[in-house]
Amino acid sequence: MRVLLDATAVPADRGGVGRYVDELVPELLRAGVDLVLAVQQRDVDHYGRIAAGARIEAAPAATERRPVRMLWEQTGLPALVRSVGADVLHSPHYTMPVRAGVPVVVTLHDATFFTTPELHLRSKAVFFRSAIRGASRRAAALVVPSRATRDEVLRLVGGDADRFHVAYHGVDHGLFRPTSVEQQAAVRASLDIGDAPYVGFLGTLEPRKNVSALIRAWVRACEDRTDPPALVLAGGRGWDTQIDDAIAQVPDHLVVRRPGYLPLEDLPAFLGGATVLAYPSLGEGFGLPVLEAMACGATVLTTRMLSLPEVGGDAVAYSGTDDASIATELTSLLDDPARRTDLAGRAVERAQGFTWAEAARTHVAAYEAAVRARR
Template identity: 55%
Template structure:
């Protein structure tokens, strides 16, 4: 008999972000595979998950879950109660933490170990919380799901996690949302950005230190400052903190243009990625790097740092750089000047992206749920 799975989606933030896209893609695929699902969520997401997973039982939590501290308290007592209510055989927690006394098997997704390997790139309070939650998950969870072999290896190396309790489940990509855009889609995004057809370098992610945005800004300046028609730099994404971003922006010459549009909705992302001269993710650490895969699916040439899981995702279809200013600047200079190389990368990236889908990811998650109930 198939296990009933309770997925705790209460940690998904209002702006969705990569965590939201992971949970959304996974739930829709699990529902499509006929999994016996229940979903705990914030009240604002009840209709969304009812639509994404129409066969699932959706259980909205109290309104106070919008506040992180309240959510963490509720996770310890309220979530086990919901699991009892819906008759769950296993609880999947897709964001690090778990109830200490769940009363049934638990599967926890550990996205990365950056709080251990790059602690200086986090707010100290957040880093302390993530390290504590990850240690607890490694010790208490029945099974751990990770999005890459690189993350699995870091879990074993840093926390001595039992490799036989770790399941690798690559993220997928929604190929309907992330597709080669039409000229009209490109034009709409370009106009919204105020660029009106001007070429641009694209970044998507939180402006937090491990994303390495200050070095991206400085490297871009090196690459384009002397060009007669320099491409703009677009830093899209919401939230995060990085004190060096403003300092780096203050040093940008006046003739160069930086656009900071904030959050871009999912329907805009195909035009945003696919309309870019190149998409750059020069992170110091990534457990997977979902924007890299999404940009690939949009037929964009991608430049990523050769760190952690990014080469595992991009393979030979992505150009790579070290995360320092000089390397980023040199790599951008080469790509901007070499249109055939960009075209070749774009074609290879699109083809490689077809190897990643949420159904395959959901099948790997289902296998983890079955293993958890058998232990």
């Protein structure tokens, strides 16, 4: 079975779908998949390094522009399916050709475009709702990263439950693991917080991540402490306009850092070095930062929204999504080192059960099911 995986939707910063594709591809090859990758020209060398054994096909340079890529998906991608002799097409980011010529497997990462459209840019919410509806009707098989995502899509869009395959994301245990005191100190120095403890956050600063509520909760939990932890908001700037307003209200004696993207090699020490890693999201299809933080031995505070309890289980702490609830749970964790130690140990153990090898096996099952459905 030859699978053509369309990686042309991977952004230049490799966020989101990029992390998913980059981690999945090597494991698909190890699982014996005859893999062809359609990639942006800028990514030819990258996939040549991480996907040795795959056939690499570069899309036209113009597909770097989203409108051109969407047109190419409908015309050039089906032509590529025919030319490489693919048995299955895997579209890993919601959209698919209307006429691919072979069974198509589509990955749907979350359903929040339906449940909380106000937390997305309006144009994105409209576009991805349409894409999810189309994939739910036409795809031979659908891959989702959690049971919560599957259930939400079925509830909101309908479809055949048998076509859904739940493939939990994995974690690179070679990279994301507990780090030394020295490694953590080096990251603190790069963040310009010295020896100060900190509450960390990792993710795009978008409304869905609920960062403005986290800022206000951190102020409530820390403003009267003699040694208050800093707040470090790592990740892309995003489009949450409330964050600047929330930071403007932070008392002068409290420290906030927004370092932007951190180097990948710094993430384990950043996550594991946080006194608490807070991720008060309003809804996730999976929640990879939570899993990666768990693998690094972090004490994680998150919410029970959508998929997050599937990831965290009993190895993380939970709060509501409002300022007061986040502040209460954050205060409890900051005041209880023994509980933090217990959660950190359980988190490392639980994270061991999430692997990209297992995710790849589920994808292979989806490919095989798609072929059977076509027959």
